[in-house]
Amino acid sequence: MNTESILHYLTELRENNNREWYHAHKAEYQKANAGFEELLFALILKIGEFDSSVLHNEPKNLTFKMMRDTRFSHDKSPYNPAFRAHISSMGKLPIPVGYYLMIKPGESFLGGGLFADMFKDATTMVRNYIAKHGKEWEDIIHNPEFAKHFTVRGTALKNVPAGYEKEHPQAEFLKYKSWFLEYPVKDSELLDVDAFLLRATELFRIMKPFNDYLNKALEGFQMPERG
Numbered sequence: 001m002n003t004e005s006i007l008h009y010l011t012e013l014r015e016n017n018n019r020e021w022y023h024a025h026k027a028e029y030q031k032a033n034a035g036f037e038e039l040l041f042a043l044i045l046k047i048g049e050f051d052s053s054v055l056h057n058e059p060k061n062l063t064f065k066m067m068r069d070t071r072f073s074h075d076k077s078p079y080n081p082a083f084r085a086h087i088s089s090m091g092k093l094p095i096p097v098g099y100y101l102m103i104k105p106g107e108s109f110l111g112g113g114l115f116a117d118m119f120k121d122a123t124t125m126v127r128n129y130i131a132k133h134g135k136e137w138e139d140i141i142h143n144p145e146f147a148k149h150f151t152v153r154g155t156a157l158k159n160v161p162a163g164y165e166k167e168h169p170q171a172e173f174l175k176y177k178s179w180f181l182e183y184p185v186k187d188s189e190l191l192d193v194d195a196f197l198l199r200a201t202e203l204f205r206i207m208k209p210f211n212d213y214l215n216k217a218l219e220g221f222q223m224p225e226r227g
Contacts, residue, residue: 001038003103003190005031010081011105013066017077036063036083036103039193044087046201047099051208053089054098062092081105093223095122096215099204105187110200112207113180114214117155122221123177127164129217134170140209149206154178179214181207 009032013022022029040059048055062085070076081104088098100111117123130137141152154176160166164174173179183203190196 001035001042001193002031003035003039003193003196006035006039006083006103007105007187007190008032010083010103013079014081014105017079017081019078022079033063033083036085039197040085040087040101042193042197043099043101043200046197047087047204049201050205054087057087057091059085062087064092082107095119095218095221095223097211097218099207099211101200103190108185108187108190110183110185110203111181112204112211113152114154114178114218115180117178119221119224121224122218125221126179126214126217127161127174127176129213130170130173131164131168133213134168136213137170137173140213143209145206146210149183149203150181150210152176152210153180153182181210 005028009025009028012025012028016022037059040062044054044057044059064084064086066079066082068075068078068080070078083103084101086092086094086098086100088096090096094114094116097112097114100109100115102109102111114122114126140146141150152173155178156172156175157177158175160168160171160174165171168174185196185200189199
Protein backbone atom coordinates (compact mmCIF):
# COMPACT_ATOMS: atom_id res chain seq x y z
CA MET A 1 0.00 0.00 0.00
CA ASN A 2 1.22 3.47 -0.87
CA THR A 3 0.72 5.91 1.99
CA GLU A 4 2.76 8.52 0.12
CA SER A 5 0.01 8.73 -2.52
CA ILE A 6 -2.57 9.19 0.26
CA LEU A 7 -0.67 12.12 1.76
CA HIS A 8 0.03 13.62 -1.67
CA TYR A 9 -3.63 13.50 -2.68
CA LEU A 10 -4.79 15.05 0.61
CA THR A 11 -2.21 17.82 0.35
CA GLU A 12 -3.38 18.62 -3.19
CA LEU A 13 -7.02 18.62 -2.09
CA ARG A 14 -6.24 20.95 0.80
CA GLU A 15 -4.67 23.41 -1.64
CA ASN A 16 -7.48 23.03 -4.21
CA ASN A 17 -10.52 22.63 -1.98
CA ASN A 18 -13.26 23.06 -4.57
CA ARG A 19 -15.69 20.81 -6.39
CA GLU A 20 -14.14 21.39 -9.81
CA TRP A 21 -10.71 20.13 -8.76
CA TYR A 22 -12.18 17.26 -6.75
CA HIS A 23 -14.20 15.91 -9.68
CA ALA A 24 -11.35 16.46 -12.16
CA HIS A 25 -9.05 14.32 -9.99
CA LYS A 26 -11.43 11.45 -9.21
CA ALA A 27 -8.88 8.86 -10.32
CA GLU A 28 -6.34 10.16 -7.79
CA TYR A 29 -9.02 10.04 -5.09
CA GLN A 30 -9.91 6.45 -5.95
CA LYS A 31 -6.24 5.41 -5.76
CA ALA A 32 -5.72 7.15 -2.42
CA ASN A 33 -8.97 5.79 -0.99
CA ALA A 34 -8.06 2.25 -2.07
CA GLY A 35 -4.72 2.68 -0.30
CA PHE A 36 -6.46 3.85 2.86
CA GLU A 37 -8.85 0.88 2.81
CA GLU A 38 -5.88 -1.46 2.32
CA LEU A 39 -4.21 0.12 5.36
CA LEU A 40 -7.43 -0.32 7.36
CA PHE A 41 -7.68 -3.98 6.40
CA ALA A 42 -4.14 -4.61 7.68
CA LEU A 43 -4.93 -2.66 10.84
CA ILE A 44 -8.13 -4.65 11.49
CA LEU A 45 -6.16 -7.90 11.31
CA LYS A 46 -3.54 -6.54 13.71
CA ILE A 47 -6.13 -5.25 16.19
CA GLY A 48 -7.93 -8.56 15.90
CA GLU A 49 -4.96 -10.26 17.53
CA PHE A 50 -5.99 -8.70 20.88
CA ASP A 51 -9.61 -7.66 20.14
CA SER A 52 -11.43 -10.19 17.97
CA SER A 53 -14.66 -8.14 18.07
CA VAL A 54 -13.44 -6.01 15.14
CA LEU A 55 -12.50 -8.80 12.73
CA HIS A 56 -15.85 -8.96 10.91
CA ASN A 57 -15.54 -5.36 9.67
CA GLU A 58 -14.99 -4.42 6.04
CA PRO A 59 -12.82 -1.32 5.57
CA LYS A 60 -15.25 0.40 3.19
CA ASN A 61 -17.92 0.37 5.93
CA LEU A 62 -15.67 2.11 8.47
CA THR A 63 -14.77 5.29 6.60
CA PHE A 64 -16.31 8.76 6.70
CA LYS A 65 -17.16 11.02 3.79
CA MET A 66 -14.96 13.97 2.94
CA MET A 67 -17.90 16.22 2.14
CA ARG A 68 -18.39 18.87 4.85
CA ASP A 69 -21.68 20.29 6.09
CA THR A 70 -21.01 24.01 5.58
CA ARG A 71 -24.50 25.31 6.43
CA PHE A 72 -23.50 26.69 9.83
CA SER A 73 -19.79 27.23 9.21
CA HIS A 74 -17.84 30.32 8.23
CA ASP A 75 -15.49 27.99 6.34
CA LYS A 76 -17.31 27.15 3.12
CA SER A 77 -14.66 24.80 1.68
CA PRO A 78 -16.64 21.73 0.61
CA TYR A 79 -14.21 18.99 1.66
CA ASN A 80 -12.33 17.87 4.74
CA PRO A 81 -8.95 16.80 3.30
CA ALA A 82 -8.65 13.75 5.52
CA PHE A 83 -9.21 10.01 5.46
CA ARG A 84 -10.96 8.93 8.65
CA ALA A 85 -12.18 5.63 10.08
CA HIS A 86 -13.57 4.20 13.31
CA ILE A 87 -13.00 0.50 13.98
CA SER A 88 -15.26 -1.07 16.60
CA SER A 89 -17.43 -4.11 17.19
CA MET A 90 -20.31 -2.17 15.58
CA GLY A 91 -18.34 -0.58 12.79
CA LYS A 92 -18.06 3.18 12.55
CA LEU A 93 -20.89 4.06 14.93
CA PRO A 94 -19.52 6.29 17.72
CA ILE A 95 -20.89 3.86 20.33
CA PRO A 96 -19.58 1.31 21.19
CA VAL A 97 -16.26 3.10 21.23
CA GLY A 98 -13.30 1.68 19.37
CA TYR A 99 -10.14 2.64 17.52
CA TYR A 100 -9.97 5.80 15.44
CA LEU A 101 -7.56 6.74 12.67
CA MET A 102 -7.34 10.05 10.87
CA ILE A 103 -4.81 10.69 8.12
CA LYS A 104 -4.54 14.41 7.41
CA PRO A 105 -1.23 15.99 6.42
CA GLY A 106 0.33 17.53 9.50
CA GLU A 107 -2.64 16.58 11.70
CA SER A 108 -2.88 12.77 11.63
CA PHE A 109 -3.66 10.92 14.83
CA LEU A 110 -4.72 7.65 16.43
CA GLY A 111 -7.67 7.91 18.78
CA GLY A 112 -10.00 6.08 21.11
CA GLY A 113 -12.85 6.66 23.51
CA LEU A 114 -16.04 8.66 23.25
CA PHE A 115 -15.83 11.70 20.95
CA ALA A 116 -19.59 12.26 20.61
CA ASP A 117 -20.59 14.68 23.38
CA MET A 118 -23.86 15.49 21.63
CA PHE A 119 -25.39 12.29 23.04
CA LYS A 120 -26.58 13.45 26.47
CA ASP A 121 -27.69 9.97 27.53
CA ALA A 122 -24.22 8.59 26.78
CA THR A 123 -22.59 11.37 28.79
CA THR A 124 -24.86 10.63 31.77
CA MET A 125 -24.14 6.90 31.56
CA VAL A 126 -20.38 7.44 31.62
CA ARG A 127 -20.57 10.00 34.45
CA ASN A 128 -22.65 7.62 36.54
CA TYR A 129 -20.24 4.79 35.89
CA ILE A 130 -17.17 6.85 36.80
CA ALA A 131 -18.93 8.05 39.95
CA LYS A 132 -19.47 4.42 41.03
CA HIS A 133 -16.28 2.86 39.66
CA GLY A 134 -13.70 5.54 40.37
CA LYS A 135 -10.87 3.24 41.44
CA GLU A 136 -11.04 1.22 38.24
CA TRP A 137 -10.97 4.48 36.26
CA GLU A 138 -7.91 5.72 38.16
CA ASP A 139 -6.13 2.38 37.76
CA ILE A 140 -6.57 2.58 33.98
CA ILE A 141 -5.59 6.20 33.36
CA HIS A 142 -2.66 6.09 35.81
CA ASN A 143 -1.27 2.81 34.52
CA PRO A 144 2.35 3.76 33.67
CA GLU A 145 2.16 2.35 30.14
CA PHE A 146 -1.09 4.21 29.45
CA ALA A 147 0.00 7.48 31.09
CA LYS A 148 3.23 7.47 29.07
CA HIS A 149 1.27 7.83 25.83
CA PHE A 150 -2.18 9.22 26.61
CA THR A 151 -3.97 11.98 28.47
CA VAL A 152 -7.75 11.86 28.69
CA ARG A 153 -9.28 14.74 26.74
CA GLY A 154 -12.81 16.00 26.18
CA THR A 155 -15.14 18.97 26.26
CA ALA A 156 -16.03 19.82 29.85
CA LEU A 157 -18.30 21.96 32.01
CA LYS A 158 -16.83 24.58 34.35
CA ASN A 159 -18.44 22.95 37.39
CA VAL A 160 -19.40 19.47 38.53
CA PRO A 161 -22.96 18.95 37.20
CA ALA A 162 -25.95 18.72 39.51
CA GLY A 163 -26.49 15.30 41.05
CA TYR A 164 -22.81 14.56 41.67
CA GLU A 165 -20.68 15.33 44.72
CA LYS A 166 -18.50 18.40 44.22
CA GLU A 167 -15.79 16.77 46.30
CA HIS A 168 -15.95 13.43 44.48
CA PRO A 169 -12.44 11.97 43.91
CA GLN A 170 -13.11 11.98 40.14
CA ALA A 171 -14.87 15.37 40.15
CA GLU A 172 -12.73 16.73 37.31
CA PHE A 173 -13.74 13.86 35.04
CA LEU A 174 -17.41 14.15 36.02
CA LYS A 175 -17.35 17.60 34.40
CA TYR A 176 -16.55 16.04 31.04
CA LYS A 177 -19.15 15.53 28.31
CA SER A 178 -16.83 13.28 26.28
CA TRP A 179 -13.75 11.24 27.14
CA PHE A 180 -11.27 10.50 24.39
CA LEU A 181 -7.61 9.94 23.54
CA GLU A 182 -5.50 11.35 20.72
CA TYR A 183 -1.97 10.30 19.78
CA PRO A 184 -0.40 12.46 17.05
CA VAL A 185 1.26 10.80 14.08
CA LYS A 186 3.84 12.57 11.93
CA ASP A 187 3.62 12.38 8.14
CA SER A 188 7.07 10.76 8.08
CA GLU A 189 5.82 7.97 10.38
CA LEU A 190 3.10 7.08 7.89
CA LEU A 191 5.59 6.51 5.06
CA ASP A 192 7.06 3.36 6.64
CA VAL A 193 3.86 1.33 6.56
CA ASP A 194 5.13 -1.74 8.41
CA ALA A 195 6.56 0.35 11.26
CA PHE A 196 3.37 2.43 11.42
CA LEU A 197 1.17 -0.67 11.66
CA LEU A 198 3.28 -2.06 14.50
CA ARG A 199 3.19 1.26 16.35
CA ALA A 200 -0.54 1.79 15.83
CA THR A 201 -1.34 -1.75 16.95
CA GLU A 202 0.69 -1.34 20.13
CA LEU A 203 -0.97 2.00 20.97
CA PHE A 204 -4.44 0.59 20.33
CA ARG A 205 -3.61 -2.37 22.57
CA ILE A 206 -2.61 0.03 25.35
CA MET A 207 -5.84 2.02 25.01
CA LYS A 208 -8.10 -1.07 24.96
CA PRO A 209 -8.76 -1.10 28.77
CA PHE A 210 -9.90 2.55 28.48
CA ASN A 211 -12.28 1.65 25.64
CA ASP A 212 -13.51 -1.42 27.53
CA TYR A 213 -14.28 0.71 30.59
CA LEU A 214 -16.33 3.19 28.54
CA ASN A 215 -18.15 0.39 26.73
CA LYS A 216 -19.14 -1.15 30.07
CA ALA A 217 -20.49 2.26 31.06
CA LEU A 218 -22.37 2.54 27.76
CA GLU A 219 -23.88 -0.94 27.82
CA GLY A 220 -27.49 -0.71 26.69
CA PHE A 221 -27.11 2.71 25.05
CA GLN A 222 -29.49 3.25 22.16
CA MET A 223 -28.48 5.53 19.31
CA PRO A 224 -31.14 8.24 18.93
CA GLU A 225 -33.31 7.90 15.86
CA ARG A 226 -32.79 10.52 13.20
CA GLY A 227 -35.69 12.88 12.80
